[in-house]
Amino acid sequence: MKKHPLFRIGYWLIASVLIALLLQNSITNFLNAWLIALFFLPAALIVKFGVEKANLLKGVKKWIHYFYIAMLSLYWGYIAIAVAYWYFLELKADLLDKVLISPVFIWLIIGFFVLLEFMFFKKVQPKEQETITIYSDRKKTTINIENLAYIESRGEFTLAVLVDGKEFKNNMRISEWKQRLNGFLRIHRSFLVNPRYATLNGNEVVVNAQWNFPISRTYKQQVLSYFENSVQL
Numbered sequence: 001m002k003k004h005p006l007f008r009i010g011y012w013l014i015a016s017v018l019i020a021l022l023l024q025n026s027i028t029n030f031l032n033a034w035l036i037a038l039f040f041l042p043a044a045l046i047v048k049f050g051v052e053k054a055n056l057l058k059g060v061k062k063w064i065h066y067f068y069i070a071m072l073s074l075y076w077g078y079i080a081i082a083v084a085y086w087y088f089l090e091l092k093a094d095l096l097d098k099v100l101i102s103p104v105f106i107w108l109i110i111g112f113f114v115l116l117e118f119m120f121f122k123k124v125q126p127k128e129q130e131t132i133t134i135y136s137d138r139k140k141t142t143i144n145i146e147n148l149a150y151i152e153s154r155g156e157f158t159l160a161v162l163v164d165g166k167e168f169k170n171n172m173r174i175s176e177w178k179q180r181l182n183g184f185l186r187i188h189r190s191f192l193v194n195p196r197y198a199t200l201n202g203n204e205v206v207v208n209a210q211w212n213f214p215i216s217r218t219y220k221q222q223v224l225s226y227f228e229n230s231v232q233l
Contacts, residue, residue: 008121012041015113022109039080040110043073047114058229070107077106132180134160136168143168149208151177151184151192163197163208187223188216200227 019037020030027033050069054062133142143160152159153174160168160177177192178184185195187205197208204212205223215223 008117011117011120012044012113015044015117016041019109019113036080036083039083040077040106043076043080043106044110044114046073046076047110048117051114056229073110074103074106077103077110134168134170134172136160136170141168145181145194146196148181148184148194149197150194150211150213151181153190161211185223185226187213187219189218195226195230200224 016034016037019040020034023033023036024030027036047069050065050072054065054069057065130146131142131144132148133140135141143162147162147164149161149163151174152161157169157171158174158177160170162168174186174190174192178186181192181194183195184192185198185205186192191205191213193205193207193213199206199209200223201212203215203220205215206212
């Protein structure tokens with residue numbers, strides 16, 4: 001069941017209360033401690049959305065991104081502590097718990113609540129589709145998606161071609177194929193290929209080492225980005 005966005009807001013409000021309880025060793029007034037805890041929430045959002053973006057990257061770029069996330073979240077955490085030190089503790093250093101200024105403490109607190117939020121609200125991944133059913137030559141036909149090499153549009157009909165060369169003529173438009181075949185790569189208005197068998201060769205995509213298809217201008221950037229991100233560094 002999909003969780004309502006208000007649940008996330010409620011989660012972070014509860015998280016801020018728990019952070020406030022931790023801060024009460026230095027800031028005895030709970031309301032003041034809670035206000036400071038709210039300052040930590042932007043740092044948590046930096047980590048949350050930053051990590052999601054970093055996970056899409058590969059190699060050195062990913063780790064550089066992680067480093068930036070760590071530094072930016074730490075910087076924001078110190079802003080929260082500075083506000084507490086200046087406004088609530090009135091610059092009295094003896095009242096400031098040294099644990100609070102430890103970067104490890106800041107990262108542990110932020111990381112814990114971000115991870116907990118992920119566990120509570122993570123999406124259940126649907127089971128990967130294994131077959132697709134179409135009508136070919138007026139017969140209901142079930143095709144194993146893993147065996148599909150490419151889809152070719154020929155005006156009023158499309159051809160579903162398997163890796164062994166077998167063809168299935170059908171009336172489904174290539175745009176419908178794209179919607180139903182999650183992960184397949186559109187390289188041309190007439191071609192949709194299975195990336196599992198595809199390699200880039202200049203301005204063409206070679207499928208299963210036997211079919212060469214041109215890359216159109218419309219899809220060129222998308223195709224190049226796909227293969228660039230697929231390279232294992």
